[in-house]
Amino acid sequence: MTGKHVGFVGLGLMGAPMAANIAKAGWVVSGWNRSAKAFKDLPMVQCAATVADLRDEEAIIFMLPDLPYIEEAAKALLESWRGAPPKPGTAVVIMSSVSPTAVQQFGQTVHQASSGNAIVVDAPVSGGTAGAREGTLAIMVGADEPHFAALKPLFEAMGTTVRRMGPLGSGSLAKACNQLIVGTTTAALAEAAELAERSGMDVEALFEVLSGGLAASRVLDNVGPRLAAKDYAPTGPAKFMHKDLGFVIDSAEAAGSAVPLATAAIGLYAELKRQGLGDQDLAVVRQTIANLSQTPTATSSSN
Numbered sequence: 001m002t003g004k005h006v007g008f009v010g011l012g013l014m015g016a017p018m019a020a021n022i023a024k025a026g027w028v029v030s031g032w033n034r035s036a037k038a039f040k041d042l043p044m045v046q047c048a049a050t051v052a053d054l055r056d057e058e059a060i061i062f063m064l065p066d067l068p069y070i071e072e073a074a075k076a077l078l079e080s081w082r083g084a085p086p087k088p089g090t091a092v093v094i095m096s097s098v099s100p101t102a103v104q105q106f107g108q109t110v111h112q113a114s115s116g117n118a119i120v121v122d123a124p125v126s127g128g129t130a131g132a133r134e135g136t137l138a139i140m141v142g143a144d145e146p147h148f149a150a151l152k153p154l155f156e157a158m159g160t161t162v163r164r165m166g167p168l169g170s171g172s173l174a175k176a177c178n179q180l181i182v183g184t185t186t187a188a189l190a191e192a193a194e195l196a197e198r199s200g201m202d203v204e205a206l207f208e209v210l211s212g213g214l215a216a217s218r219v220l221d222n223v224g225p226r227l228a229a230k231d232y233a234p235t236g237p238a239k240f241m242h243k244d245l246g247f248v249i250d251s252a253e254a255a256g257s258a259v260p261l262a263t264a265a266i267g268l269y270a271e272l273k274r275q276g277l278g279d280q281d282l283a284v285v286r287q288t289i290a291n292l293s294q295t296p297t298a299t300s301s302s303n
Contacts, residue, residue, distance in 0.1 A: 002058075003028075003058055004026060004027045004028060004058075005027070005028045005030075005057050005058050006022055006027045006028070006029050006030070006057055006058065006059050006060070006061065006154065007029075007030050007031070007032070007048065007051075007054030007057035007059070007060035007061065008022070008029055008030070008031040008032075008045065008060075008061045008063070009031070009032050009033075009051055009054070009060065009061065009062045009063065009064065009070075009073055009074075010032075010033065010062060010063035010064040010073075010096075011031055011033040011038035011039070011042065011045070011063075012033075012038070012063070013129050013132075013234075013235070013236065014063055014125070014129060014132045014236075015033075015063035015132075016038055016041065016042060017129070017132040017133040018061075018063065018095070018125075018132050018137075018158045019031055019042060019045050019061075020042055020044060020045065021132075021135045021157050021158050022154065022157045022158065023042075023044035023045055024044065024157075025157035027154070027157065028046070029044065029045045029046065030045070030046040030047075030048045030053075030054055030057065031045045031046065031047060031048060032047075032048045032049075032050065032051050032053075032054065032073075050076060051073050051074060051076060051077050052076040052077045052079070052080045054077065055077055055080045055081060055086060056086065056087070057090075058087075058089075058090065058091070059090070059091040059092075059093055059151065059154060060077070060090075060091070060092050060093065061093045061095055062074070062092070062093065062094050062095065062096060063095050063096055064096055065096065065240065066096065066097075066098060066243060067094070067096070067098040067099060067102050067103060067106060069096075070094060070096065070098070070106070071106065071109075074092070074110075078109070078110065078113035078114075079113075081113050081114045081115075081117075081118065082113050085114050085115040085116075085117045085118075086114055086117050086118050087117065088117045089117070089119075089147075089150070090114065090117055090118040090119070091118070091119055091120075091121055091147060091150075091151060092110050092118055092119070092120045092121070093120075093121045093122075093123055093151065093154075094106070094120060094121070094122045094123065094124075094172075095123050095124060095125055095139075096124065097124050097172070097175050097176075097179065097240065097243070097244050097247070098122065098124070098172050098247075099172065099247050099250060100122075100142075100169040100170070100172040100173040100176065100247065100250075100251055101169065101250065101251075101254065103120065103122045103142075103168065103169055103172050104168055104169045106120055107119070107120035107168050119143075119147055120168060121141065121142065121143040121147055121148075121151060121168065121171075122141070122142040122143075122168060122169060122170075122171040122172045123139050123140065123141045123142070123143075123151075123155060123171050124139075124140055124171055124172055124174075124175035125137040125138065125139050125140075125158070125159065125175075126138045126140070126175065126178050126182075127159070128222065128235055128236060129235045129236065130222075130235075131159070132158070135157065135158055135159065135160070136159065136160045137158050137159035137160070137161075138159060138160075138161040138162075138163075138178075139155045139158065139159040139161065139162045139163070139171075140163060140165050140170075140171040140172075140174035140175055140178070141155065141162065141163065141164045141165060141170075141171045142164075142165055142166060142167060142168045142169050142170035142171035142172060142173075142174075143164060143167070143168065143171075144167060145164065148164040172247065173251055175244070176244060176247040176248045176251055177248070179241065179244035179245060179247075179248065180245065180248045180259070180261070180262050180265075181219075182219055182241075182282075183241045183244070183245055183262075183265050183269065183282075184261045184262070184264075184265045185217060185219040185220075186219055186223050186227075186241075186282055186283065186285055187265055187268055187269075187285050187289075189207075189219065189220060189223065189224060189227055190227055190283070190285045190286035190288075190289050191289055192206065192210075193206070193207075193227045193228060193286055194286055194289045194290055194293065198293070203227070203228040204228045207220060207224045207225075207227075207228055211224070223282065223283050226281060226283040227283045227286050230283075230286065230287070231281070231283065232277075232280040232281045232283055232284040232287065233280075233281060234279060234280055234281045235281055235282075236281070236282065237278060237279050237280070237281075238269070238272055238277060238278055238279075238280055238281060238282045238283075238284050238285065239269075239272075239273050239278030239279065241269050241282055242266060242269035242270055242272070242273055242278070245262055245265055245266040245269060246266060248262040248266075249262060249263065249266060268285065268288065268289075269285070271288055271292070272284065272285055272288040275287075275288055275291055
């Protein structure tokens with residue numbers, strides 16, 4: 001990363017503030033987004049006409065919803081590299097939540113297309129839109145040690161906890177474990193909130209006392225207020241939790257590990273999607289539980 005030139009693909013709720021923080025830290029950032037409107041609030045990020053125009057960047061970050069979107073967006077880029085390979089050491093950095101096994105396969109595709117000159121690193125993040133804005137994300141990296149060392153200053157422009165978890169695919173497995181904990185904890189808090197309110201208890205008071213005991217957690221701190229207020233305005237679509245728990249199930253099957261909580265949770269989030277709630281905030285799992293309950297309650301706010 002001697003020249004500090006970076007490409008960034010996907011300037012959505014997470015990607016836009018991440019790209020902005022990279023630029024603020026002194027990198028020259030060229031970005032591509034399906035909608036050019038994203039650049040209106042990103043004056044420090046140059047607009048690339050196509051993803052293939054980023055072919056000569058030292059690193060190209062992808063922050064799209066899932067690996068199939070990334071593979072589609074990267075088609076022209078890889079075709080360009082087949083005609084003229086990039087510089088040795090070029091890094092394709094996948095910061096989305098993707099399948100640990102599929103990202104390894106994508107790494108092989110990129111290796112072949114680039115004549116071995118480009119490598120794939122998976123570096124998914126945790127911390128939500130607040131962490132993306134504040135530059136305090138936790139970043140879980142799958143890479144060999146030399147590539148991790150080269151990319152670490154770039155990651156530190158976006159996050160405060162940056163760890164190498166192992167080779168390619170390890171970052172995505174760590175994120176799957178993160179999502180297992182976040183998804184099941186949010187669901188448990190939603191169940192507690194719904195049970196408490198239906199029993200005549202004040203949910204805010206319940207969460208306040210829980211935060212002072214063993215049930216305290218970052219999930220309670222961050223999602224608890226939205227659960228209590230039934231505020232489901234999206235900070236990130238809930239439907240992605242169903243996708244991420246699918247990666248947990250796949251990884252568990254490959255490892256021969258039992259995941260009973262993940263199995264129950266993926267069913268609940270599948271129900272959330274069936275109820276048409278997938279585009280709302282993760283906290284909307286409380287409404288899913290309310291809809292499954294015997295006694296109807298008022299529809300929750302989505303504002």
